[in-house]
Amino acid sequence: MAQTADPPKNSGFFYQKYLQVILRNLVMILIAFLLFGIILLLSGKNPVLSFRDIFRSTLGSAYGFSEVIVAMTPMLITALAVAFPARVGLINVGAEGQLYMGALFATWGALTFSGLPAWVLLPGMALLGMLGGGLWAFIPGYLKSIGLVNETITSLLLNSVAPSIVSFFIFGYWHAPRDTSTTSNFVKSARLPTLFGTRIDLSFVLAVVLLVLFWLFMKYTRWGLEMRAIGGNSQSARRNGIPLKIYLVSIMCIGGAIAGLAGMAQVSGYYGLLLANFSIGLGFMGFLISWIAGGEPLGIFLISFVVAVIFTGGNLLQLTQGLPYSVINILLAFTLFIVLARPTFFSKRRRS
Amino acid sequence: MSLLAVLGVISSAIYSGTSLLYTTLGEVIDERAGIVNLGLEGVLLVSASLGFAVTKTTGSPYLGILAAVLAGGLMNMVFGYLVITRQANQLASGLAVMFFGYGLSALIGKSFVGAKINPLPRYVLPGLSRLPLVFSSLFKFDFLIFLVVPMAVLIWWLLYRTRWGLGLRAVGENADTAFASGRNPKRIRYQALLVGGLLAGLGAAHLTIAYTMAWSEYMTAGRGFIAVALVIFSNWDPLRAIAGALIFSAAVAFQLLLQSSGAQVSPFLLNTIPYLLTILVLIVWGGNRKQSAPASLGRIYLGSE
Structure with missing residues (x-):
């Protein structure tokens, strides 16, 4: 009953449908670029040059492409942190806070056990990061499971608390001798190894593995089936003997743990230290990506890629066009906007 | 610690709380009509940057306020188009608006970072003008501060004592029923968002033109989210929102007070107070089932054929 539909027998129709989807998405992105071009034109910049810069700096070179991968890695993980709880109908808007808590716990590990070899320290930091994110998600998960407070509100509010806690530890205890807003650089054994001589680190591999595991888990395990049952109708699932409360709490915690892992990857891989307010919206971006992708792993991958191209292109726009980096937002x-407002979108899922 | 320090802290708390209260009032109206606006942070940023830019360019803070208010309304209309007409998810659309605000405000404010403006004129509280200058200068407020509490009362009156407010709240509870009783839920939601956006614009204008008198990227520093928290904290009631904003301001004041007295309490931990308080309040209400969130908050109205 909950099986996915078989692919249509008529393969011509099958490809045509996918071609249509890709074409439609391309047109939507084109419209977005057009609108952005108008904004650039209004602010006295040359849109054609800007777009050339964006593409040249991202898809035009091996280095640019590697930077896109670097940028998409945390989004892949935070999107998964939202998509996983979404399968049982839990709305995790708190990936941002969970990411910060994961980074905090992982940093504690990196600073305290800096003498340990990498093969002990890195997994330890990853576990700590997952613990931090998981604990942060436990609060909304538990409050939801006992029917007290909606997880949307609590996870959202906790987002604003986590960065303050991180700042508290950095400014109060961990800061570097010369800079009070960051910790010292991590020792080499606390850094995630990078791949192919680029800035891509191991967390990208981890993210892809997690996405595949997520897909397999949902499709082929008993828990996946039960999760889909809860997502479909939680009350009937409960009456069928599925332990609803345990599921809700643990799934929320797993979502948080995944976001915490993204935090660990940011401090251990990307930055190599913990700095105050290091993420401006990575967790929120994950929410958006997961929502737009409908929680599908492949969709998460593709949309993260597009978003990462845009973000990475923004870096060069800042250098060559003299625009603030955040203009790329x-x-x-x-x-x-265009994807959210697309007409086919709400015919499939009408309720929020 | 001197009396002067305490008064100074109170004065700055009032300044920081005003923009928050305007924003919260706007969000109360949005949510009473059933719409959660997570894009508030972006709305505030765009209003603040535009208000500042206009003030700097024209030299008139009043034109700046006007621009900020209009920008707030316009931003909320963009959000409204997504969630009302296109029926997109409110949380996702709100976050998209937030990112839009990050970008647009950076573009608008680009050449105004570090600029100085003519601040909004400040008036001494009546009756206090005979105090020594050090005291009276602490209680010089601009007209937006004087207007904020009357505005809360006005919003309360609009929501609870007018037909428009009744219709608005009806849409927030159940849009289909409101439609059946002859109201147009989509139009009402647009109106609610427009008013909410204007108020958010007023809050942003106060923040940048009267309080900080400067523009910097991401300067709202989470005020949009504090406002969303305060709406819940104040139980979707404009009058209680005054209390909510006061408590938040008191937390800020307390923080400044501790710092000025040399106490070793981290400002970062104090920053978390409003959020933690809101969660606590939610837990207490949740237990008592007294929570009065609009019943169809966050739901998409699909139209009644």
């Missing part, structure tokens, strides 16, 4: 937002 406009292009991103236009893309999101």
Whole structure:
């Protein structure tokens, strides 16, 4: 009953449908670029040059491409942190806070056990990061499971608490001798190894593995089936003997743990230290990506890629066009607006 | 610690709380009509940057306020188009608006970072003008501060004592029923978002033109989310929102007070107070089932054929 539909027998129709989806998405992105071009034009910049810069700096070179992968890695993980709880109908808006808590716990590990070899320290930090994120998600998960407070609100509020706690530890205890807003650089054994001589680190591999595992888990395990049952109708699932409360709490915690892992990857891989307010919206981005992708692993991958291209292109726009980096958020937002407002979207899932 | 320090702290708390209260009032109206606006942070940023830019360019803070208010309304209309007309998910659309605000405000404010403006004129509280200058200068407020509490009362009156408010709350509880009783839920939701956006714009204008008198990227520093928290904290009631904003301001004041008295309490931990308080309040209400969130908050109205 909960099996996915078989692919249509008529393969011509099958490909045509996918071609249509890809074409439609391309047109939507094109419209977003067009709108952004108008904004650039209004602010006295040359949109054609800007777009050339964006593409040249991302898809035009091996280095640029590797930077796109670097940028998409945390989004893949945080999107998964949202998509997993979403399968049982839990709305985790708290990936941002969980990411911070994961980074905090992992940093504690990196600073305290800096003498340990990498093969002990890195897994330890990953576990600590997952613990931090998981604990942070436990609060909304538990409150939801006992029917007290909606997890949307609690996880959202906790987002604003976590960065303050991180700042408290950095400014109060961990800061570097010369800079009070960051910790010292981590020792080499606390850094995730990078791949192919680029800035891509091991967490990208981890993210892809997690996405595949997520897909397999949902499709082929008993827990996946039960999760889909809860997502379909939680009350009937409960009456069928599925332990609803345990599921809700543990799934929320797993979601948080995944986001915490993204936090660990950010401090251990990307930055190599913990700095105050290091993420401006990575967790929120994960929520958006997961939502737009409908929680599907492949969709998460593709949309993260597009978002990462836009973000990475923003870096060069800042250098060559003299625009603030965050201006690229406009292009991103236009893309999101158009995707959110697309007409086919709400015929499939009408309820929020 | 001197009396002067305490008064100074109170004065700055009032300044920081005003923009928050305006924003919270706007969000109360949005949510009473059934719409959660997580894009508030972006709305505030765009309003603040535009208000500041206009003030700097024209030299008139009043034109700046006007621009900020209009920008707030316009931003909420963009959000409204997504969630009302296109029926997109409110949380996701709100976050998209937030990112839009990050970008647009950076573009608008680009050449105004570090600029100085003519601040909004400040008036001494009546009756206090005979105090020594050090005291009276602490209680010089601009007209937006004087207007904020009357505005809360006005919003309360609009929501609870007018037909428009009744219709708005009906839409927030159950849009289909409101439709059946002859109201147009989509139009009402647009109106709610427009008013909410104007108020958020007013809050942003106060923040940047009267309080900080400067523009920097991400300067709202989570005020949009504090406002969302305060709406819940104040039980979706404009009058209680005054109390909510006061408590938040008191937390800020307390923090400044501790710092000025040399106490070793981290400002970062104090920053978390409003959020933790809100969660605590939610837990207490949740247990008592007294929570009065609009019943169809966050639901998409699909139209009644």
